[in-house]
Amino acid sequence: MKWDALEEEPCSLARTVAVIGDRWSLLILRECFLRIRRFDDFQASLGITRHLLADRLKKLVRFGVLRKIPYQEAPKRYEYILTQKGLDLYPIIMSIVHWGNIHMVDSRGRPMLHQHKACQKMFDPVMVCSECGEPLSAKAVHVHPGPGARKSSPVHARAQERARRGVALD
Amino acid sequence: MKWDALEEEPCSLARTVAVIGDRWSLLILRECFLRIRRFDDFQASLGITRHLLADRLKKLVRFGVLRKIPYQEAPKRYEYILTQKGLDLYPIIMSIVHWGNIHMVDSRGRPMLHQHKACQKMFDPVMVCSECGEPLSAKAVHVHPGPGARKSSPVHARAQERARRGVALD
DNA sequence: TATTGACAGTTCTAAAATAGAACTTAAGGT
DNA sequence: ACCTTAAGTTCTATTTTAGAACTGTCAATA
DSSP: OHHHHHHHHHHHHHHHHHHHSSHHHHHHHHHHTTTOOOOHHHHHHHOOHHHHHHHHHHHHTTTTTTEEEEEETTTEEEEEEOOOOHHHHHHHHHHHHHHHHHHOOOTTTOSSEEEETOOOOOOEEEEEEEETTTBOGGGGEEEETTTTTOOHEEEEHHHHHHHHHTTOOO | OOOHHHHHOOOOHHHHHHOOTTHHHHHHHHHHHTTOOHHHHHHHHOOOOHHHHHHHHHHHHHHHEEEEEEEETTHHHHHHOHHHHHHHHHHHHHHHHHHHHHOOOOOOOEEEEEEEEOOOOOOOOEEEEEETTTOOOOGGGEEEEEEOOOOHHHHHHHHHHHHTTTOOOO
């Protein structure tokens, strides 16, 4: 499957993977959330090749995740800033960081701590249900086809039948 | 940078990207959460080449995200099941799906809806602070070096200084 | 005036990863 | 004997990525 085909898939995960599903895009976005904005600063802090960095920034701008805005004339220079669409990636970034904090840290402990300005406490992100506010887990969720669904494959039909019969996820 | 180097980075995001930061791993995991478990079923539903699928399954098993368990002898056949570490990826998957639902769906609407078994309602995932329960946004969070931090680069020092001075994220 | 340095890229070649198809192995069924 | 299912492995061709060098503007310095 080509990258372009991913964008067209009838699946919100696949379409998002088309935007952030490569080795560098998420790392670039991490830097954006840490207030890195300029080409050479991205390059210095990530060690990405300049070629790839130029390509990825172009892609993120094309998807509307970053905006390229001039910060000086003569010579014209630009910086890359998160759009609202980009800022909305924050829950993805945080849930990735949190999983890494739980499952991938070594004996030195967490590289970074997060403080909530509102309550002043160091926190972890928790994913809850928008309707009842309870924490979510995979086992507590049923999936249903939505209006944008295509007919499901036989493989998926069998899998959903297993779910209906209460077959566990693990 | 090589993939192996990513795993060693003093950053929980980078280390997680080493596990799920390629085009296929997240798609394979999506199938796992939909109760797909067998090689040919993954292959049929994803259209991934058998070569890559074998490689990615091996990687996910190596990282402890999936377990390979036999479901029949003679000939020996295996299926791939999420471990607890794998189930813990659910918030990442859901936040990715949710971002796609908001920013990447076409006119047909969402491909999939989610129902919370506890409250019976269709829901969206919301990320909240573990301490005060309020919804989180990037702008409401301060970052601090944790016990596993390495000395920050000059580039990051300048960026953090900007944050301290209250420079906006966007 | 000539030189150096900062910044934001582009261009080149070599190495690595991926796509796509065919092949293998082991057993059961007809 | 032959076909099918399942889970891979092997092969070649194409695409992507790594790594380094190069380009074009302009400002500041020697």
